[in-house]
Amino acid sequence: MRRNPRSDGARLSSLARERLVERIASGELAPGTKLPPEPEFAAELGIARSTLREALRSLEEDGFITRTRGVGTVVTSRTRLTNNLDVNFSVTEAIWAAGHEPGTEAVRIVTRAADEHERQLLRLPEGASVAVIERTRTADGRPVVFSRDALSSDLLLGRPDQLRGLAAESTYELLERRYGLTVHHGIATFRPMKADREVARHLRVTRGALLLYVRQVDYDENGLPLLLSHEYHLAEAFEFTVVRRGPGRRAASPSQ
Amino acid sequence: MRRNPRSDGARLSSLARERLVERIASGELAPGTKLPPEPEFAAELGIARSTLREALRSLEEDGFITRTRGVGTVVTSRTRLTNNLDVNFSVTEAIWAAGHEPGTEAVRIVTRAADEHERQLLRLPEGASVAVIERTRTADGRPVVFSRDALSSDLLLGRPDQLRGLAAESTYELLERRYGLTVHHGIATFRPMKADREVARHLRVTRGALLLYVRQVDYDENGLPLLLSHEYHLAEAFEFTVVRRGPGRRAASPSQ
DNA sequence: CCTTGGTCGTTTGTCAGACAAACCGCTGGC
DNA sequence: GCCAGCGGTTTGTCTGACAAACGACCAAGG
Numbered sequence: 001m002r003r004n005p006r007s008d009g010a011r012l013s014s015l016a017r018e019r020l021v022e023r024i025a026s027g028e029l030a031p032g033t034k035l036p037p038e039p040e041f042a043a044e045l046g047i048a049r050s051t052l053r054e055a056l057r058s059l060e061e062d063g064f065i066t067r068t069r070g071v072g073t074v075v076t077s078r079t080r081l082t083n084n085l086d087v088n089f090s091v092t093e094a095i096w097a098a099g100h101e102p103g104t105e106a107v108r109i110v111t112r113a114a115d116e117h118e119r120q121l122l123r124l125p126e127g128a129s130v131a132v133i134e135r136t137r138t139a140d141g142r143p144v145v146f147s148r149d150a151l152s153s154d155l156l157l158g159r160p161d162q163l164r165g166l167a168a169e170s171t172y173e174l175l176e177r178r179y180g181l182t183v184h185h186g187i188a189t190f191r192p193m194k195a196d197r198e199v200a201r202h203l204r205v206t207r208g209a210l211l212l213y214v215r216q217v218d219y220d221e222n223g224l225p226l227l228l229s230h231e232y233h234l235a236e237a238f239e240f241t242v243v244r245r246g247p248g249r250r251a252a253s254p255s256q
Numbered sequence: 257m258r259r260n261p262r263s264d265g266a267r268l269s270s271l272a273r274e275r276l277v278e279r280i281a282s283g284e285l286a287p288g289t290k291l292p293p294e295p296e297f298a299a300e301l302g303i304a305r306s307t308l309r310e311a312l313r314s315l316e317e318d319g320f321i322t323r324t325r326g327v328g329t330v331v332t333s334r335t336r337l338t339n340n341l342d343v344n345f346s347v348t349e350a351i352w353a354a355g356h357e358p359g360t361e362a363v364r365i366v367t368r369a370a371d372e373h374e375r376q377l378l379r380l381p382e383g384a385s386v387a388v389i390e391r392t393r394t395a396d397g398r399p400v401v402f403s404r405d406a407l408s409s410d411l412l413l414g415r416p417d418q419l420r421g422l423a424a425e426s427t428y429e430l431l432e433r434r435y436g437l438t439v440h441h442g443i444a445t446f447r448p449m450k451a452d453r454e455v456a457r458h459l460r461v462t463r464g465a466l467l468l469y470v471r472q473v474d475y476d477e478n479g480l481p482l483l484l485s486h487e488y489h490l491a492e493a494f495e496f497t498v499v500r501r502g503p504g505r506r507a508a509s510p511s512q
Numbered sequence: 513c514c515t516t517g518g519t520c521g522t523t524t525g526t527c528a529g530a531c532a533a534a535c536c537g538c539t540g541g542c
Numbered sequence: 543g544c545c546a547g548c549g550g551t552t553t554g555t556c557t558g559a560c561a562a563a564c565g566a567c568c569a570a571g572g
Contacts, residue, residue, distance in 0.1 A: 187497060242443070
């Protein structure tokens with residue numbers, strides 16, 4: 001075998017990474033397992049050692065493995081995560097993962113001029129308009145999240161009618177399939193709060209009920225903001241988890 | 257120049273990564289900037305192309321750059337993060353970063369038998385004992401966080417007296433300097449709650465005040481739990497931020 | 513004039529082979 | 543019994559090369 005072509009558009013090293021993550025997740029590569037030496041392992045996977053090393057580097061960064069020169073590479077034991085915020089899944093998926101039946105009620109969609117807050121976070125010019133989607137998400141029929149999403153009307157390519165599909169499918173899926181917009185990452189800010197009159201009505205709880213308010217901006221791979229969403233989660237319905245890296249190998253963020 | 261030795265123990269590719277992160281953070285490599293071709297850039301940095309590529313791979317994973325074959329590598333525009341939970345900084349650092357003067361009051365340290373909850377999360381055997389540290393952290397003299405940390409007595413190498421230093425320095429720093437324990441990552445779970453009688457007393461607020469409760473377990477690089485901490489944050493004192501990867505390039509987690 | 517198709521240079525992705533450095537276990541000398 | 547040295551193993555880095563994808567340019571055809 002010589003060159004190693006890709007059938008789809010993905011990179012070979014990324015594919016190798018995913019294959020390894022699967023084998024770790026499935027338990028085939030249990031924590032404590034020592035991987036074969038890199039040259040041997042690369043031959044086994046049918047890729048070059050440098051390509052394998054790219055995948056290993058990535059896995060090491062995420063804490064799946066530990067590499068030591070002269071010793072080898074061993075699979076790290078990691079704790080099971082139930083509902084981690086690191087992965088930007090949709091509310092629908094979160095409800096599903098928690099073992100409940102997700103649903104949506106009371107969808108309301110309007111198009112209006114963006115307020116200053118929206119213009120700033122979505123980097124919109126003066127006078128721009130946004131499509132706003134309000135939804136109440138349910139788990140086993142009980143309201144658990146009220147959300148208000150805003151995205152620039154310009155992104156909808158003049159077909160805002162497509163948004164009606166939101167009752168059935170996830171926002172992310174719809175953005176990707178209908179409009180070709182891929183969300184690369186999101187930045188979420190959250191704080192506890194008490195339900196005000198309006199949110200209490202949507203979630204069918206008393207005013208003052210305990211909520212977690214999450215404000216999130218989703219960006220594409222070029223760092224351009226796509227979606228601004230406000231979510232009001234019922235405190236007792238969810239538990240959020242985050243993997244925090246470092247200290248030790250500190251993943252610095254640009255301060256500018 | 258031929259081989260490229262390291263003065264300290266770090267890897268050359270990691271050093272290159274850090275140097276590049278600094279240049280991005282400082283604004284020298286502004287968003288939108290196109291990096292030189294890899295061979296040229298590697299020569300400029302005095303490292304081999306493969307080493308540079310390891311650093312670039314890492315930066316791409318964290319969203320700092322975008323690479324496209326036939327086009328080049330460009331610096332991605334990223335939003336400024338004020339207080340992101342991704343990096344596992346200490347409470348002290350968080351207060352400092354928010355522009356306040358951090359302080360500690362009412363330190364209480366006891367050693368007692370671990371309860372079942374602690375034994376399970378820290379993977380301790382029956383009958384193990386833990387050192388428990390209770391602290392009230394202040395910002396500009398005002399209490400903002402009450403925390404209760406527990407760690408196995410075995411880790412202290414029979415020198416629990418060293419814990420007294422906690423009034424002055426960060427838990428992470430103390431663990432590393434005094435006991436040689438490096439925290440690799442932590443897993444935090446959080447939910448909103450109202451202050452009960454005890455916490456309200458420590459934070460000098462009325463009962464029922466809005467809090468964010470954070471339970472975190474810190475692990476070393478082998479995935480062994482080191483530290484269990486419960487933190488009660490005053491809701492209005494902090495705002496938490498998380499970078500959520502994907503969807504699109506989904507960073508899968510082991511489900512087992 | 514505009515569109516369409518191909519060509520070519522640029523740049524990242526992958527491959528191959530080699531040496532250097534660090535770690536581990538073993539062994540011999542004291 | 544203990545420590546220093548030695549060699550094998552394995553990751554880290556270097557060098558050089560080809561393949562694949564992308565963009566810009568240009569020529570032919572309508």
